[in-house]
Amino acid sequence: MTIRPAISQDRESILDIFMEIIAAGETFALPQNLSRASALAFWCADENTVFVCEERGRILGSYYLKPNHSGPGSHVANAGYIVADGERGKHIGRTMAEHSIDQARQLGFRSMQFNLVVSTNESAVRLWRQLGFAIVGTLPGVFRHPSRGYVDAYLMFMDLISP
Amino acid sequence: MTIRPAISQDRESILDIFMEIIAAGETFALPQNLSRASALAFWCADENTVFVCEERGRILGSYYLKPNHSGPGSHVANAGYIVADGERGKHIGRTMAEHSIDQARQLGFRSMQFNLVVSTNESAVRLWRQLGFAIVGTLPGVFRHPSRGYVDAYLMFMDLISP
Numbered sequence: 441m442t443i444r445p446a447i448s449q450d451r452e453s454i455l456d457i458f459m460e461i462i463a464a465g466e467t468f469a470l471p472q473n474l475s476r477a478s479a480l481a482f483w484c485a486d487e488n489t490v491f492v493c494e495e496r497g498r499i500l501g502s503y504y505l506k507p508n509h510s511g512p513g514s515h516v517a518n519a520g521y522i523v524a525d526g527e528r529g530k531h532i533g534r535t536m537a538e539h540s541i542d543q544a545r546q547l548g549f550r551s552m553q554f555n556l557v558v559s560t561n562e563s564a565v566r567l568w569r570q571l572g573f574a575i576v577g578t579l580p581g582v583f584r585h586p587s588r589g590y591v592d593a594y595l596m597f598m599d600l601i602s603p
Numbered sequence: 604m605t606i607r608p609a610i611s612q613d614r615e616s617i618l619d620i621f622m623e624i625i626a627a628g629e630t631f632a633l634p635q636n637l638s639r640a641s642a643l644a645f646w647c648a649d650e651n652t653v654f655v656c657e658e659r660g661r662i663l664g665s666y667y668l669k670p671n672h673s674g675p676g677s678h679v680a681n682a683g684y685i686v687a688d689g690e691r692g693k694h695i696g697r698t699m700a701e702h703s704i705d706q707a708r709q710l711g712f713r714s715m716q717f718n719l720v721v722s723t724n725e726s727a728v729r730l731w732r733q734l735g736f737a738i739v740g741t742l743p744g745v746f747r748h749p750s751r752g753y754v755d756a757y758l759m760f761m762d763l764i765s766p
Contacts, residue, residue: 469676512747513632513719513756550753553742555718556676577740577758582714584675590713593676595740595758 441530443539446490446502451480453499454492457524458483465586467561468520472586483520489547491539493523493532500524501532503540508553517549517600533564537571545600552598558583559592573598604693606702609653609665614643616662617655620687621646628749630724631683635749646683652710654702656686656695663687664695668703671716680712680763696727700734708763715761721746722755736761 446454458479465472470482484490488504501523508518519540523532544552554573557565565575573596581590609617621642628635633645647653651667664686671681682703686695707715717736720728728738736759744753 465675469672469674471674474674508745509632509719511632511634511637512628512749513745515747515753516742516745551743551745553745556672576742579679579716579739579758579760580714580762582671582676582679582716584678586675590678595742597742599743 441493441495441500441532441535443491443493443536446484446492450492450499450502451484454483454490454502454522455480457499457502457522460525461522467558467564469556469583489543491536491543493536500527500530501536503536505540505543505547507549508555515548515550517544517547517552518555519544519552534567534571537567541571541598541600550599550601552600554594554596556583557594557596558585559594560585560588565594565596568596568598571598604656604658604663604695604698606654606656606699609647609655613655613662613665614647617646617653617665617685618643620662620665620685623688624685630721630727632719632746652706654699654706656699663690663693664699666699666703668706668710670712671718678711678713680707680710680715681718682707682715697730697734700730704734704761704763713762713764715763717757717759719746720757720759721748722757723748723751728757728759731759731761734761 462474488506490504492499493501503521505519507514508516575594576597577595579593583593585591625637651669653667655662656664666684668682670677671679738757739760740758742756746754746756748754
């Protein structure tokens, strides 16, 4: 299992994974009926650095890393992660997350921030905490979950430069 | 002093105000050297509803209102406000803020959120608190202030539907 920068030939594989996750509507604040073109524009936006997790030629997951804001906010990294359905339990998410934190440090980001971690996404919340992220804010009812209604989301943050 | 929806003829006036605020670099997470075209694209993005504050034919300020996220996050409003330099003390910011909260309610938003209120922008923080916003998170050092270095920013939130 290796993590490498995405190339254009990875796009359909990334989209296959991402479209299923968008359609489930449980983790990303994107319309469940988002088009493939819009999903690609989101994941591979100009400011995003995109990586894939590959095993024997198959794409198992992907993540993007980008500045959370521009200008005076460009030293804070933001990222998004997707793992193929049926590939859970292989620690793909954790492997990509650790890789992204290393990358963020290498790219000179001073901290890393997730703006909207859906509270019902417990495995993600647990993983981010294990990796050093802290919940620095709770946003009440900001995410409309398809089966659980309005649920809270967390703002999660990690310093990358303090020892 | 009236607040009304912006029309295309307001654009240069809005940009005159906005470009000065961007160049100061103290409140918006946008590059200080942002082009006028990019500033216009930011302020008048497709998803934004833009209003201006006008007095005797002069534009004194503007604000935009938009969904903070799409899909499952589209019931939360976000907004940005600018006031012309030299027009402070007329409560233009407060008047626009109150108008925007009313508008957000009318448009069916359930809450309103500011993602990055620079902590050194004390008058804004005070105003938002007076209007009912709470600081729900503090982001350490996420804003590079031109004279004060890395300063904190607040995540501010207001429920629009609770009595």
